[in-house]
Amino acid sequence: MNRRVVHTRGGPPAEVLTVVEEPDPTAPERGQVLIRTTAFTVHPGDLQAIEAYPGTAAQPVPAGVEATGVVEAIGPGTRVAPGVEVGGRVTVFLHPGAWARWIVADAEVVVAVPDELSDEVAAQMMVNPLTTVMLRREAQEHLAFGYDGFLVQTAAGSSVGRLVTGVCRFHNLPLVNVVRSDRGAAVLRERFPDVPVVSTEHPGWTDEVRKVVGGRPVSVAFDPIGGKPAESLLDLLAPGGKLVSYGQIAEEPISVHASTLLSKSLTLRGKNVIGWWLSEASAERRTSDVATAKQIALGLTDQFDVAAVYGLGELTGAVEHAVRPGKVGAVLVRPW
Ligand SMILES: NC(=O)c1ccc[n+]([C@@H]2O[C@H](COP(=O)([O-])OP(=O)(O)OC[C@H]3O[C@@H](n4cnc5c(N)ncnc54)[C@H](OP(=O)(O)O)[C@@H]3O)[C@@H](O)[C@H]2O)c1
Secondary structure (H helix, E strand, C coil), X not given: CEEEEXXXXXXXXXXXXXXXXXXXCCCCCCCEEXXXXXXXXXXXXXXXXXXXXXXXXXXXXXXXXXXXXXXXXXXXXXXXXXXXXXXXXXXXXXXXXXXXXXXXXXXHHEEECCCCCCHHHHCCCCHHHHHHHHHHHHHHCCCCECCCEEEEECCCCCHHHHHHHHHHHHCCCCEEEEECCHHHHHHHHHHCCXXXXXXXXXXXXXXXXXXXXXXXXXXXXXXXXXXXXXXXXXXXXXXXXXXXXXXXXXXXXXXXXXXXXXXXXXXXXXXXXXXXXXXXXXXXXXXXXXXXXXXXXXXXXXXXXXXXXXXXXXXXXXXXXXXXCCCCCXXXXXXX
């Protein structure tokens, strides 16, 4: 029997998620790939979507968008990406319902995993690297980025934050990392000794950021939090600066007076990898970005930390661990 993670209403994931049994999938049709999954990542965004699901669903809603596994069969006449073959390791994104033992995915969302990568890295190979690519592209639109202008990012110790840091170091882009605790700052400093880290634990942290940049402009800020931290970033931005909001950790809204935006000609931009992937990116762009995501996984393998691995029967523990303060790395589930 196949086992699949589903929910029928919104609410705390530990309460609303269940594992259901269903018949094994039949042979894939044209355009499809049958995959036996070996691991999936519990992304914070997955949990937010489950929490925010409106009302009650008529049918169980399958959870998850990314998983890694092994190809068991390819539908007749199906065009697959290079390297995708029966018996080969693959990762799927974007596949709603990726949290299952068996999935039948559109061939378009199936990519081959390089031999060098472990299952643990392969399970994280798409969402976070593609988010990093998406954010970098947003930053790149700012003329000063990569020259004089600094990037500042909050929640810098997150899985995405560490990839952003790795990419900035590789391309020699000036970056200030911001985290919410002195403890988190120490951990990040040890990992990236050459990248300045500021903790928001003390009032006046924005002055500390100003001291670090030493009069150079803060051109771009990445923020997955919102609320007060995002407001502080708007304050830090130089004229013409851009805040890229890509998460909604804070409960409170971002409060900004129009005069702040007007006086400095600021841009406030929201970016979501799923929406961007589905509606904005062309097929050529997606192919190119998947290649870049693989390069990030290969070049920054050490930044794909795993906080813990759970079994499918321990799903409650996995979803609770995925939002635990101070956690470093992804929480993975092995679907057996
Ligand atoms: N827009 C998109 O397409 C997209 C794609 C991927 C991820 N995201 C978002 O990016 C964020 C990071 O994802 P991830 O998988 O990298 O997460 P992660 O590895 O689980 O890390 C979460 C981070 O958020 C920090 N954090 C949690 N609550 C906070 C708060 N109230 N104030 C300040 N920092 C807080 C944590 O800090 P501590 O270490 O101090 O606990 C930790 O560094 C999430 O919000 C996620 O939803 C968005």
